[in-house]
Amino acid sequence: MDEPLLTVQGLTRRFGGLAAVDGLDFHVDRGEIVSLIGPNGAGKTTVFNVISGVYPPTAGRIVLAGKEIGGLKPDRIQRQGISRTFQTLRLFANMTVLENVLVGYHSRLHSTLFGDIIKPPWVARREREAVKRAQALLRRLSPRLLARQDFRASDLAYADRRLLELARALIADPLLIMLDEPTAGMNPSEAVEFMEQIRKINADGFSLLLIEHNLNVVMGVSQRVVVMDYGKKIAEGTPPEVQHNERVIEAYLGRRATAAS
């Protein structure tokens, strides 16, 4: 496949007079892990929010596997094949681990109102298969999580909760998974574990778009890095290329630092 999986073209999102995202172009190829980095306030989460449908773009295009998805609602975008996790970690706190993952499978588990009420054998079978699928995914990601499948999500340890959010995003076999600061709040060993998870997922064939502040993670897993500042792309390339880019360094350390010198 020569065509990129996800193409973002001239993406702009304004809030009042402020352009949080301004004319952004980038793409994600199939099987790639791309990281989106930049100082705080650069607009990275806004990019995610526009792609995942939280709000529509003010201008620009978003194309997923040849289809225009700009402006669609989140549930339709999920059904087109993009899943995401959230910076603030949004789990269904009072549902069990298993239930959380099953909700992620919602769009693939077909059911009708009558089917739900009458519950013929094939509906029951589909439900059982969904449970097995969820358990298999949990086993692959983390046997710890599988063992705690009946725990309430809010009772899990923090790193487990992040993993659960990931599982929920994965179960519907999305084309692209967007992770918004997945290692935020993790200690270094947890972050390393998580990097392994990301590589495993990628090896299974999923494409990933990451927002990350932890540069070790970024450098460790990404094939390409896109750098944003003030809503615009200021650099793009492989991790080492970006690491030594002057504009990137300036953006992170601040103009004050260079001006003061």
Place this chain on the structure above:
Amino acid sequence: MAAPAALAQIQAYRDNLWLRRAVLFILIIAAFLYPIVRPGSVGLDTANIAEVYVLLALGLNIVVGFAGLLDLGYAAFFAIGAYSAAMLASTQFSTKKVILNTSLLYIGPQGIHLNFFLLIPVAAVIAALFGIAFGAPTLRLRGDYLAIVTLGFGEIVPKVIENMGTGNSFGLPNITNGVNSITGIDSPPNINLGPLHLIFSGNAEAPWYYLGLVIILISILIITRLRNSRLGRSWVAIREDEVAAAHAGINITGTRLTAFALGAAFSGFGGLLEASRIGSVSYIQFLFTVSVSILVMVILGGIGSIPGVIVGGIVVAYLGQAWLPSLGSAINQFGSTLHHHHSTGILGAAGAWMGGLPVVSAEPMIFGIILVLIMLVRPGGLVPERRRALEFHPETAQELAEEQEELYTIRTGEI
């Protein structure tokens, strides 16, 4: 600490499937035996009222309890169900010539008469359609705004019914008989199947009781299935975190609309049962106070809890029909005898006050106190639903979780 121990006990009861099934079986048998054990039209009359309340509470529970939408105008669907019955099974709409004369449906000079058992799904569907019509534009509003809007619907529907009688300001023909009630609503056909003899045409209350009981049992079955299905899961997900639910592929408005329409459908059942049993309907039966009572049933019984709202419906019915009047006359009688024996002084004054105390009309205040107390002291209701019980008591949930984690690590030796 008593709380986690008690909660764990409830948990154990809930986890013991056979125990639950046994209790359920006994309750159902008891319900069927009730008219035999306590015959007499007064007792059964209250029971029949309770049955309608239970149906309404079950329906509102889907909207408020499962989907988390505060509906303050639920009586509107109750009215629609009842009036559908009134229009399709009475002499309200008569044509000059006989259009149709089959055993299931008659349309002619004697009105429209649809067979009762066909009317059950029809009334439900009509109510559900209205639910969709009201919900489609409004269900994407935030909780508090939705509450006010539903309150508005609850006010508008009886108002419209009141004003669609003869000589109405729309220039339409008499549709709802306006301020007058529609009378002469059909009863179900008498059932004579083998040993089963249910005569609806007479004055007996027992046949209605059994009919209502069967409808309720089927409703419980349907609602339980819904709760445990993919749809039920999506309702909980939306309640927990709407944004995350949407990103998991759930169509928020559509799922809410389904809950709203289903809730309306059960109200339709209730309305049909009520209209048919009493034989007449009037818009006065469906004012805001009725919506409030149904809400009280759900909150008092246990929001989101199927056994809870059943208890709530029964309690509110008996409160209004039996307990408050009895309490009222007891207090009044005590008061007048007290005053009789002590015509002056403090006792005399107290007696006079108690003698004239209007207890029954204080029902709204009692409802208000119930709502406030439940929310402050026991938000899960009398019979809380498991998830919510933990939601409202995070400290207990925390303890339970730590217990759980401890047990797990001990069992597996893992850390």
Place this chain on the structure above:
Amino acid sequence: MTVVANIIVGGLVLGALYAIIALGYTMVYGIIELINFAHGDVFAFGAFIAIPVGNRLVNQNSFTVPVATSIIAIGVLIIFAALACAILGVVIERVAYRPLRNAPRLAPLITAIGVSLILENALSQIFGGQSIYFPVLLTTSNYSFLGTSISNVQIIVVVVAVAMMLALDLFVNRTRLGKAMRAVAQDREAASMMGINVDFIISLTFFIGSALAGAGAIIYGMDIQSIGYSSGFTLGLFAFTAAVLGGIGNIRGAMLGGLAIGLIQTWVDQLNGGTAWYDVATFVVLVLVLVFRPAGFLGTNTPEKV
């Protein structure tokens, strides 16, 4: 032409009344995002308890009142009702809403309904189920205006409403306490971290909103001259609609919205002559506003942070 003039005058006066009640709703919603269903009943409470006091201050058998008595009676009653309602409002907040500040959104809404039921029934039990009459506090005199007549009472209603709005606006925008209220409305946690006593500010909001309702109740009584135990709730709903129409949380919006609802209702009422469709019309307006422009005239849409 007189019909239009009547609608304008009637709508203006009615709108001013709604605006007064709407101020309390919009303030409370702005600060804790709660529709205080009991607010309308607090308003009614103000009117009800003012009646026996008022009956002692003026001669109940006469329609003319000496000017001095008018001034004293109105002044005393306004202060009395404002205080009584303010205390009631603060008590309600303390007992029924504050414990639920961190509970799911449904919970305080339900207690609000509960409080409303309690208040209404209490009023009904104490004062009876019929509407009762407000004592006449002012000798009415009519003036010609736009081809129709307007009474001094009606002028007072409008003047008081505008004065309240201006005073409140000034308070919220120019004083330290007002700034604290705005801060709490924007971000409760941040405000408390800045050293603002959030509990006090919220209680103050209820105090002021309820006091305004109490004063408004006297003005209402002077104009409409009777009140029933359920009037408060209905008026409250219309006032809330007005607040939403103008932009919930916005003081000037409450004024604007009140005016709009007053005009709409007066217009609808004289359309059908007799049939009371104005409440249906008001709810239709509410639904339309919430569906098409939930921010109202002057409000701003605050999207949720994802």
